[in-house]
Amino acid sequence: MASALEYAQKAGELFTLPDIVIRLQDLIESDSASMTDISEVVMLDPALTAKILKLANSPLYNFSSQIDTVNRAISVIGMAELFNLALATSAVSAVSENVKGIDIDHFWQVGVHCGLIGRELASSCKVRKKEKLFVAGLLHDIGQLVALDNNAELTQQVLADTSGTSPWEKQQELFGFSWAECGAELLQLWHLPEDLWKPIAGQHTLKPTDSEEQNLFTAIIHIASRAANQSLSAALPEEKQFDYTATIAPEAWKITGLQVDQLEEAVGFAQMEAINVISIICPSSATVY
Template sequence: MKNVNDYAKAAGEIFVLSDSFVRIKELIDDEQSTIDDIADVILLDPALVATILKLANSSFFNYPGKIDTISKALLVLGINEVYNLVIAFFTNRTFKRVNVEQDYLDDFWCKSVDCALIVKYIGSKLNIPNAERLFIIGLLHNLGELVVQQISPEKILAANNFSSPQLPWEKQHHELGFTYGECSAELLKQWQLPYSIIEPIRNQDNSDFSYSTDDTKLLYLAKRIMLSQFDCSSHPIELLLSEDALQQLPIDENTIQEAINFCDLERLSMLAIINPGTAMIF
């Protein structure tokens, strides 16, 4: 039986980020690089340029002026935030190659975007510094599902076939020996993404909060709020969000409902940018 490292290694050979991504990452990691150096590489990919500018000018960032060049995006949003947008773009492009029905993929990205919007909203509400970075954590939190779908499609039906009171990650562990979150983290490790992205994703299903960072706690909560609107809509909310979990961060039922409302408002515009085909189904 394959373990999580076997899946991640196989996925790392199938889902390879492009040379452009690798070059951008190298420049961002190099303290000698300038904004113009990074912008020059981004400009080589017109689709990437268009996506970054659309996101930079969206209500997601709520910047009062017009961002019409990549150099300005890097200056206004910051190099790290533009790097997060680059990760989102290339991840979506890479996983377009997955062998799966389009409806399945559309549903996957819809739930991923919802989780990303919810975690970003709650982070902003709690005044977490640079909360926009949380969006990428939410967006990538479940990539492991696509990995399993590609490598062992026969296991997906069993892993995704659960009902209350069983929780999704419990069924995944029962069928696979690991969760989608753990598989996601191992793939992102193969891609050499930052530890600050990998660790919250790795620990998203860990209900022992003793050593959890705020980012991990936020993803834990956001994922469950998202699932309450989708795959776990028939589960009692107490199963998804225990009293102990809710006490980890100062949020209440009003904050949760506000996050869901924010998601409903922003979902279509975000899908239209990140995964345009998905937005057509709504």
């Protein structure tokens, strides 16, 4: 049986990030790169520039004045956050055009909801890297697309399962690993930072690490992913519905210190703003929302 890494390596030949994202990452990690250097790279891609400026002017940030240049976006949002927005929009494009056999619109709707819920929960937890939680939430189930590319038959078996078994347990049973592990392997192949892919990898197991921040990020994605799937489950046939919120681990509440009403507020925010974010990041999915 193939491993999660082997699946990711094969899918990685199809799912590749645009060169512009790699260049941005190199610049941001460089000690000598200036705001102008980063702006010039972003502006080489007019579509990416437009999406970033639309996101910067969306309710995600709720700035009082218009953000009308990339330089202004960087100065207000920050270099790392701008990279995360570029990564989010580019990752959606990188994989969507190569996916067949699932409802990709529903897939990204769940991802955007998870990202928005994760970002709001991060605010409640006083996390500074909120945009990283948004991206981790957006990509929390990208391993499903990796699995689909490698073995469409087994993937469809998981999606069609009506036994009441949790999806991640069914994935473990059929694949020998969860799609969360598989997605994390792909993000590692993309050379993305640990604090982005590790919360995705551990979202179902919540295995403790030496990093309190990582444990917190993982617990936030654990809660957000279940809440997002629950929020959109009404759109699925009744036989495919599953009580995701019942699987939120008590340990996740303990790690985050969150209360149920804070989660309900985050879900409400996501339900209000998801259509705006979807229309920017993956406009084709917004048409059927």
